[in-house]
Amino acid sequence: xxxxxxxxxxxxxxxxxxxxxxxxxxxxxxxxxxxxxxxxxxxxxxxxxxxxxxxxxxxxxxxxxxxxxxxxxxxxxxxxxxxxxxxxxxxxxxxxxxxxxxxxxxxxxxxxxxxxxxxxxxxxxxxxxxxxxxxxxxxxxxxxxxxxxxxxxxxxxxxxxxxxxxxxxxxxxxxxxxxxxxxxxxxxxxxxxxxxxxxxxxxxxxxxxxxxxxxxxxxxxxxxxxxxxxxxxxxxxxxxxxxxxxxxxxxxxxxxxxxxxxxxxxxxxxxxxxxxxxxxxxxxxxxxxxxxxxxxxxxxxxxxxxxxxxxxxxxxxxxxxxxxxxxxxxxxxxxxxxxxxxxxxxxxxxxxxxxxxxxxxxxxxxxxxxxxxxxxxxxxxxxxxxxxxxxxxxxxxxxxxxxxxxxxxxxxxxxxxxxxxxxxxxxxxxxxxxxxxxxxxxxxxxxxxxxxxxxxxxxxxxxxxxxxxxxxxxxxxxxxxxxxxxxxxxxxxxxxxxxxxxxxxxxxxxxxxxxxxxxxxxxxxxxxxxxxxxxxxxxxxxxxxxxxxxxxxxxxxxxxxxxxxxxxxxxxxxxxxxxxxxxxxx
Numbered sequence: 001x002x003x004x005x006x007x008x009x010x011x012x013x014x015x016x017x018x019x020x021x022x023x024x025x026x027x028x029x030x031x032x033x034x035x036x037x038x039x040x041x042x043x044x045x046x047x048x049x050x051x052x053x054x055x056x057x058x059x060x061x062x063x064x065x066x067x068x069x070x071x072x073x074x075x076x077x078x079x080x081x082x083x084x085x086x087x088x089x090x091x092x093x094x095x096x097x098x099x100x101x102x103x104x105x106x107x108x109x110x111x112x113x114x115x116x117x118x119x120x121x122x123x124x125x126x127x128x129x130x131x132x133x134x135x136x137x138x139x140x141x142x143x144x145x146x147x148x149x150x151x152x153x154x155x156x157x158x159x160x161x162x163x164x165x166x167x168x169x170x171x172x173x174x175x176x177x178x179x180x181x182x183x184x185x186x187x188x189x190x191x192x193x194x195x196x197x198x199x200x201x202x203x204x205x206x207x208x209x210x211x212x213x214x215x216x217x218x219x220x221x222x223x224x225x226x227x228x229x230x231x232x233x234x235x236x237x238x239x240x241x242x243x244x245x246x247x248x249x250x251x252x253x254x255x256x257x258x259x260x261x262x263x264x265x266x267x268x269x270x271x272x273x274x275x276x277x278x279x280x281x282x283x284x285x286x287x288x289x290x291x292x293x294x295x296x297x298x299x300x301x302x303x304x305x306x307x308x309x310x311x312x313x314x315x316x317x318x319x320x321x322x323x324x325x326x327x328x329x330x331x332x333x334x335x336x337x338x339x340x341x342x343x344x345x346x347x348x349x350x351x352x353x354x355x356x357x358x359x360x361x362x363x364x365x366x367x368x369x370x371x372x373x374x375x376x377x378x379x380x381x382x383x384x385x386x387x388x389x390x391x392x393x394x395x396x397x398x399x400x401x402x403x404x405x406x407x408x409x410x411x412x413x414x415x416x417x418x419x420x421x422x423x424x425x426x427x428x429x430x431x432x433x434x435x436x437x438x439x440x441x442x443x444x445x446x447x448x449x450x451x452x453x454x455x456x457x458x459x460x461x462x463x464x465x466x467x468x469x470x471x472x473x474x475x476x477x478x479x480x481x482x483x484x485x486x487x488x489x490x491x492x493x494x495x496x497x498x499x500x501x502x503x504x505x506x507x508x509x510x511x512x513x514x515x516x517x518x519x520x521x522x523x524x525x526x527x528x529x530x531x532x533x534x535x536x537x538x539x540x541x542x543x544x545x546x547x548x549x550x551x552x553x554x555x556x557x558x559x560x561x562x563x564x565x566x567x568x569x570x571x572x573x574x575x576x577x578x579x580x581x582x583x584x585x586x
Contacts, residue, residue, distance in 0.1 A: 182480025
């Protein structure tokens with residue numbers, strides 16, 4: 001290549017001419033001489049006019065880049081204008097959106113001059129009709145997608161570029177929140193696992209003394225289906241019915257305790273709220289004295305331990321002051337609900353009565369934030385649905401408040417990512433009261449978490465059911481195949497108008513393929529997410545009918561065992577319900 005060759009259009013790459021320019025949107029007519037939609041150049045095969053492919057046009061010494069958004073016949077366009085095109089005059093027209101421009105820089109070398117393409121997003125110069133369009137070479141694509149940022153992880157490869165790596169800046173991806181959206185079977189959970197594996201495998205380099213820097217990413221996954229244990233066996237699992245998750249009731253704030261003890265259907269909710277608030281303030285005084293704080297230093301929302309028996313006694317004593325038994329129903333309703341919750345073995349992690357003289361808040365917080373084993377998986381699959389929202393709310397609020405009360409120097413040392421799998425379950429786009437606490441907590445993380453080093457990754461198969469305020473706070477998006485029209489339309493509402501054409505390919509994406517857009521993406525692009533080994537993948541929820549029907553049955557004993565687990569509402573990892581039944585019979 002001579003010193004100017006890189007700046008000159010190569011006619012072997014020309015495929016057509018621009019016939020219309022409308023802002024950043026152009027229409028171009030393909031040369032009629034093109035019979036096959038592929039072309040070989042420098043021993044590489046390039047496709048012509050494929051949806052999402054990148055083309056270029058020259059304007060002086062600038063290269064204007066565009067990605068193809070639509071393919072049509074000229075007769076269709078003319079018919080819309082009322083003009084009939086003879087078949088012999090018909091030609092193919094493609095539409096494309098301009099997204100960036102580049103300039104070839106020449107580096108003089110006595111032996112061999114070198115060219116380097118300097119790419120920049122955005123358009124300052126627009127092409128004119130009759131200008132020619134060309135195929136973009138792999139070298140140019142490499143410069144467009146190139147990411148020299150050392151603080152980036154590989155999350156996949158760009159589709160149609162010959163295996164060019166897609167790198168995402170870690171800070172942009174997490175400090176400003178990310179959404180991973182896709183229908184069932186699109187590879188959504190595998191995408192999340194691929195991103196987390198990439199984070200865990202990141203090499204931060206060495207310090208000024210040439211010592212390897214430590215790497216301890218704090219990641220907490222809210223896992224409602226027990227999927228991620230298989231993908232990350234080294235992670236610290238927190239499971240409600242194994243005793244490894246401890247989330248005592250006294251950690252809940254007033255709103256969460258109202259949701260738990262009163263619920264959404266009580267017509268006397270306002271009066272009951274006042275009863276519970278009064279009793280809660282009195283009950284917390286016991287804990288205040290034991291941890292050595294003054295009574296005026298804490299509020300009704302302060303995470304101060306108190307005995308559930310004390311709370312029950314205060315409510316009961318207040319009820320007995322009412323002379324008419326018929327007017328005690330408000331108190332009795334709260335007491336009955338507390339009693340029901342205490343009897344539910346699935347809620348032992350939440351409702352075990354506080355009897356310790358020690359302050360346990362450090363132990364509770366250390367479950368989620370610790371210097372060792374910083375990847376945490378919170379298995380919520382054994383928690384009743386009506387309590388799952390409260391639990392996720394408490395965890396999100398606990399993390400936020402911990403970060404809020406850190407000093408600025410402390411925040412810099414332990415930023416946290418909260419991965420909210422099946423986000424539509426915990427922050428739904430509907431006004432049911434049992435989800436109000438979860439909505440408020442995750443909303444606050446979405447709105448303010450980045451200021452304190454708390455990032456959010458929302459994962460969902462039904463984006464149209466996610467609370468819009470939360471979803472709109474995400475600045476990076478990985479959108480896999482979406483087959484539901486409502487979900488497609490809902491997602492496109494949050495994206496810039498210039499990217500609306502990308503939504504047309506959402507139903508046709510292959511498994512693991514995604515549209516990657518936002519601040520963490522070099523440019524809006526179609527990528528193929530990293531492929532993982534079987535051991536690195538989350539547990540699939542799909543059951544193989546062929547494998548199942550071709551295996552031996554275990555006999556009738558398993559039916560009794562399953563029935564026992566069903567009755568006691570405990571799963572086999574805890575030892576099975578039969579263990580609980582045998583111990584009770586002894």
